[in-house]
Amino acid sequence: MSSQGRQRNSLMFRPRSYVAFAITPRAPIVDWLAELDGGLGRSEQFFAGNPVALDLSAVNLSANAIKELVANLEERRILVLGIEGIDPAKWQPGLPAMLRGGRGMRALETQGVELPGVITTAIPATAPAPTARPAPQIPQPASLMIEDPVRSGQSVIFTEGDVTVLGAVGFGAEIVAGGSIHVYGTLRGRALAGATGNARARIFCHRIEAELLAIDSYYRTADEIEESLRRRPAQAWLEGGTLKISAIN
DSSP states (O other), X not given: OOTTTSOOOOOOOOOOEEEEEEEOOOSSHHHHXXXXXXXXXXXXXXXXXXXXXXXXXXXXXXXHHHHHHHHHHHHTTOOEEEXXXXXXXXXXXXXXXXXXXXEEEEEEEESSOEEEEEXXXXXXXXXXXXXXXXXXXOOOOXXXXXXXXXXXXXXXXXXXXXXXXXXXXXXXXEEEESSOEEEEEEEOSXXXXXXXXXXXXXXXXXXXXXXXXXXXXXXXXXGGSOGGGTTXXXXXXXXXXXXXXXXXX
């Protein structure tokens, strides 16, 4: 068959953003790692299944030191998606890719204990392609409804508003919402409401068995949720900078 008669498949490149955690080490690195270990001791699975960006803008490390730091993080089950905040001349093959254009959201804190240098950030996977004319603005819905259960390993990210799940959220699953989160089944995974800084967001669930609850910049892990609240309808909200959880009667 001639080349003229053969159908050609075009390669298409589109910009796409992902919500990730960005960690920002501080000098001395040994002390920062020890502080990080203290925070992870309260939630060993905090970074599990989430992309992580390594922001090195606050330290001046050599290429070898960067490789050692990435290896230290991998030992803690923190897999680095990419690196930002370094001189491009320091990047070497074998290091994670360099990232540009991340948009910071809010720092995450636990009740009275801050996980050092951890923020959520939106990371563009590619640079937006230039366009001759602006695309028409399409109104975005203020809420997202999920009719099926959210199974282990799945993530639902909707920063434009509320997320409603009609089924259950399994262990290892994750819901991230710019507004409130409503789960009409059992919440066993992680729920992060108010991800864009909405301190008025809430989390509601028919049965709470959550691994982690977070609103705005505060979170509680499974071992910080009172046993008397478990396996009951519950809600979570912020009050005076404290994440509150109560049963719904």
